[in-house]
Amino acid sequence: MQILGFYITGYQVAFVILAGITLASAAMVVLLPNILRAAMFLGLSLFCTAGLYALMNAPFMAAVQVMIYVGAITTMIILAIFLSNRVMRIGFAQAIYNPLLAAGAAGLMFLFLFLTVVNSVWVKSAVAAGPARVGQDVPAVAQALLQPYVFPFELASVILLAVLVGAVVIAKEDVDGDS
Amino acid sequence: MQIGNLIFILPALCMSVAAIIVLLLGVVASKRPHKGLDYFFPAQYAAPVFTAIVTGIAGWLAWTELAAIKAGAFTEQAVGLFVVNGHAQLTVDPFAAILSFIAFAGTLVVMFLSQDHFGEDMLHKAEYYSLLMFASVAASLAAAASDLIAIYLCIEFLSLTSYILAAFSKTDRRSAEAGLKYFLYGAACSAVMLYGMSILFGITGGNTALSAIAIGFKGELANSAAGWVAIMFVLVGLGFKLALVPFHFWAPDTYEGAPTPVTAFLSVVSKAAGLAVIVRFLTVVANPASPASSMWYWMLIVLTAVTMFYGNMVAIWQTNIKRMLAYSSIAQVGYLMIGVLTAMSSQVVPVDSFSAALRNNNKGAWDLPGVLIYMFAYLLMNLGAFAVVVVVGKRLKSEAIDSYSGLMKCAPFLASALAVFLISLAGIPPTAGFLGKLFIFGGAIMTGMDRHPELIVLAALGIINSVISAYYYLNVVRVMYFGFSGEGEAPAEPVRGTFAMNTVIAVMLFLTLAMIIFARPVSDMASSAVYSGLK
Amino acid sequence: MLAKDFLTIGIFALFGIAFIVITLIASWAVRPHRPSDAKLSTYECGEIPIGPAWTQFRVGYYIYAIIFLIFDVEAIFLYPWAAQLLGFKNNHAMMVMGFVDMVIFVAVLSVGLAWAWKKGVLEWK
Numbered sequence: 001m002q003i004l005g006f007y008i009t010g011y012q013v014a015f016v017i018l019a020g021i022t023l024a025s026a027a028m029v030v031l032l033p034n035i036l037r038a039a040m041f042l043g044l045s046l047f048c049t050a051g052l053y054a055l056m057n058a059p060f061m062a063a064v065q066v067m068i069y070v071g072a073i074t075t076m077i078i079l080a081i082f083l084s085n086r087v088m089r090i091g092f093a094q095a096i097y098n099p100l101l102a103a104g105a106a107g108l109m110f111l112f113l114f115l116t117v118v119n120s121v122w123v124k125s126a127v128a129a130g131p132a133r134v135g136q137d138v139p140a141v142a143q144a145l146l147q148p149y150v151f152p153f154e155l156a157s158v159i160l161l162a163v164l165v166g167a168v169v170i171a172k173e174d175v176d177g178d179s
Numbered sequence: 180m181q182i183g184n185l186i187f188i189l190p191a192l193c194m195s196v197a198a199i200i201v202l203l204l205g206v207v208a209s210k211r212p213h214k215g216l217d218y219f220f221p222a223q224y225a226a227p228v229f230t231a232i233v234t235g236i237a238g239w240l241a242w243t244e245l246a247a248i249k250a251g252a253f254t255e256q257a258v259g260l261f262v263v264n265g266h267a268q269l270t271v272d273p274f275a276a277i278l279s280f281i282a283f284a285g286t287l288v289v290m291f292l293s294q295d296h297f298g299e300d301m302l303h304k305a306e307y308y309s310l311l312m313f314a315s316v317a318a319s320l321a322a323a324a325s326d327l328i329a330i331y332l333c334i335e336f337l338s339l340t341s342y343i344l345a346a347f348s349k350t351d352r353r354s355a356e357a358g359l360k361y362f363l364y365g366a367a368c369s370a371v372m373l374y375g376m377s378i379l380f381g382i383t384g385g386n387t388a389l390s391a392i393a394i395g396f397k398g399e400l401a402n403s404a405a406g407w408v409a410i411m412f413v414l415v416g417l418g419f420k421l422a423l424v425p426f427h428f429w430a431p432d433t434y435e436g437a438p439t440p441v442t443a444f445l446s447v448v449s450k451a452a453g454l455a456v457i458v459r460f461l462t463v464v465a466n467p468a469s470p471a472s473s474m475w476y477w478m479l480i481v482l483t484a485v486t487m488f489y490g491n492m493v494a495i496w497q498t499n500i501k502r503m504l505a506y507s508s509i510a511q512v513g514y515l516m517i518g519v520l521t522a523m524s525s526q527v528v529p530v531d532s533f534s535a536a537l538r539n540n541n542k543g544a545w546d547l548p549g550v551l552i553y554m555f556a557y558l559l560m561n562l563g564a565f566a567v568v569v570v571v572g573k574r575l576k577s578e579a580i581d582s583y584s585g586l587m588k589c590a591p592f593l594a595s596a597l598a599v600f601l602i603s604l605a606g607i608p609p610t611a612g613f614l615g616k617l618f619i620f621g622g623a624i625m626t627g628m629d630r631h632p633e634l635i636v637l638a639a640l641g642i643i644n645s646v647i648s649a650y651y652y653l654n655v656v657r658v659m660y661f662g663f664s665g666e667g668e669a670p671a672e673p674v675r676g677t678f679a680m681n682t683v684i685a686v687m688l689f690l691t692l693a694m695i696i697f698a699r700p701v702s703d704m705a706s707s708a709v710y711s712g713l714k
Numbered sequence: 715m716l717a718k719d720f721l722t723i724g725i726f727a728l729f730g731i732a733f734i735v736i737t738l739i740a741s742w743a744v745r746p747h748r749p750s751d752a753k754l755s756t757y758e759c760g761e762i763p764i765g766p767a768w769t770q771f772r773v774g775y776y777i778y779a780i781i782f783l784i785f786d787v788e789a790i791f792l793y794p795w796a797a798q799l800l801g802f803k804n805n806h807a808m809m810v811m812g813f814v815d816m817v818i819f820v821a822v823l824s825v826g827l828a829w830a831w832k833k834g835v836l837e838w839k
Binding site: 010014036051054055059060064067068071072073075076079080082083084138139141142143145146147150153154156157158160161163164165167168171172173 | 719720721724768769770771773774775776777779780781782783784786787788789790791793794795797798799801802808811812815818819820822823825826829830833835
């Protein structure tokens with residue numbers, strides 16, 4: 001397709017749409033006064049990130065993103081909002097004390113990172129380019145987990161156990177004083 | 180990889196299994212009081228027993244490695260675990276083995292402190308001790324981690340367990356605040372660190388092992404904007420664990436609000452882990468072939484100086500002893516960082532591994548041995564001080580420095596022990612703290628005379644800071660001996676620790692004082708841990 | 715190109731969203747608009763609603779959510795392992811190691827489940 005003299009592929013169109021929604025909903029997360037709506041937009045932003053992963057030929061990552069971040073984390077955040085007793089009050093808003101300062105800091109950070117990206121030498125390598133083979137990302141992940149990264153894999157299970165225990169102990173209601 | 184190499188992380192493996200056993204002990208028989216397994220072998224006794232065994236294994240491992248060094252049988256490849264393309268993800272060199280021993284020993288002391296602080300009827304005690312054990316596993320693995328993923332996971336594991344431990348006194352609002360503040364700062368810093376790591380991974384062509392990254396991360400790349408950003412972002416995360424100054428905001432509130440044994444854990448074990456990682460990272464990846472041209476070297480020099488001054492200047496004004504020790508531990512990290520920076524500046528050529536970095540170092544240099552010695556001294560004196568704070572705080576129900584007024588009269592042993600620990604923290608001879616500072620400042624001055632004058636300035640600032648810190652440390656001693664504002668009202672009842680606590684305090688008191696007698700073997704051991712035999 | 719497969723999903727999603735939006739707009743345009751108290755009240759299958767919908771939840775829900783999340787993450791690890799393990803057919807050592815690795819992983823997490831069970835957090839009090 002040719003628009004205004006530029007060749008545009010469907011890939012690019014999809015990227016612009018997904019990136020646009022991701023950024024717009026991320027901005028809504030920060031700007032919306034109602035914290036519950038902000039959480040909903042966070043879910044949308046994370047969902048579109050999954051779309052970006054899919055575009056980058058990483059469907060497994062996209063599925064993980066949807067399962068963990070959209071499916072579980074966003075639900076957890078919304079649940080956490082409803083756990084707070086402030087949900088019943090009227091002024092249930094997120095506080096932005098100094099929007100100008102925050103915008104300035106964020107803008108500076110963006111400029112800094114943007115200049116970094118533009119001014120750096122980026123080495124292209126076979127590994128960094130990732131598995132270019134279609135539909136190979138699940139075996140690639142499995143191979144990485146079982147062969148080189150078996151230590152992080154096993155450590156992850158211990159971390160998950162500790163986190164499960166800790167989170168339950170902190171969140172548990174201690175009504176009957178059982179130890 | 181060879182299964183046999185797993186023996187190098189045997190302490191961590193045993194500790195993980197023990198933590199799971201302790202966790203299950205707590206729920207096995209909770210429905211039947213005075214009958215079940217948890218009555219005969221309750222978590223608060225099982226955990227220290229297991230930890231003592233593991234500490235023994237860790238000590239044995241460190242000792243064997245040192246002996247192997249003396250016999251000349253030591254190579255870095257031999258202690259690498261989970262090796263991928265020749266790059267190990269965990270490198271249990273003697274440096275890591277000793278720091279891992281320090282982590283387990285510190286955890287053992289913290290468990291005795293916890294027994295005294297929480298007592299028998301603690302809610303969720305099996306979970307508490309189990310999490311403490313998991314945290315020590317994380318710290319000991321972090322000491323050996325030499326791969327970005329391993330580093331990130333270990334640091335995150337340590338942080339996650341620490342957040343929960345800091346918030347463990349659920350009925351105490353300040354404890355919840357401590358956990359939440361720690362968590363919010365920690366989450367932000369770890370996100371930044373992960374971003375830095377992803378840039379490092381990207382610009383060096385998809386490597387995660389530090390030694391592999393070091394090969395690619397040289398010259399133009401190291402001086403590129405992305406290289407700077409990556410290193411700085413990783414340093415943000417590590418600086419947070421160490422409470423270096425711009426990332427220290429969590430420390431005072433968390434230290435004050437968290438249960439005292441947890442504060443002790445955070446100030447010693449968690450810092451030992453952060454220190455190990457930052458040493459490895461700075462000497463291997465971020466080592467500047469010409470430090471003068473490297474921005475982060477100068478940035479760290481400035482941060483170290485600011486950290487020392489900030490910690491000490493604010494500590495002077497504190498009226499709560501936990502908060503005072505919190506600020507003072509910020510300053511203590513500044514002293515340790517002097518040693519780390521000296522080690523970093525000794526590099527003249529880019530290296531690809533930790534042992535290569537050490538080979539380039541002056542064989543007799545004092546910097547990294549000094550860091551090990553000071554870390555061990557810090558373990559003794561800081562945990563000792565916290566032990567006394569736990570005992571006194573429990574009996575007097577107060578953490579205010581005022582309430583220590585006249586403690587010498589009603590608790591001579593505790594007061595004199597605390598006095599020695601504080602004198603040691605100030606670095607006054609003849610204590611362990613003095614020995615540590617001697618090595619660190621001496622090492623900095625020696626390297627500084629050679630080619631880096633900025634290190635002499637840093638050492639001078641460190642000495643000035645030790646003098647400042649002596650003011651507020653000795654102020655506590657003055658209050659204990661002569662009373663607050665000279666009045667000297669002793670508390671109504673005598674303050675006595677339990678037998679277990681007195682023993683723990685006495686052992687640490689002995690080691691704090693005895694270390695200077697064994698200065699020679701200690702320093703020989705530390706420098707052979709760091710230097711000799713590396714081929 | 716893999717992204718083409720997602721084109722199907724994209725078109726499907728687009729039609730799904732468009733269907734809902736068009737239906738809502740159409741019904742808004744067509745329906746009569748005569749509100750009354752009964753019509754404006756929340757529809758609860760005939761029950762009379764008490765209080766607002768935004769109330770404080772019990773913390774028990776959160777504990778379930780945490781446990782769910784942990785095992786959700788475990789499932790993420792299980793999937794590629796299960797998909798790939800038979801791919802190591804020709805490498806028995808690798809297959810055995812992969813199997814043992816996953817057994818350890820699942821065993822550690824089962825400890826978490828057993829603990830939560832015995833701790834009584836799965837019971838609804």
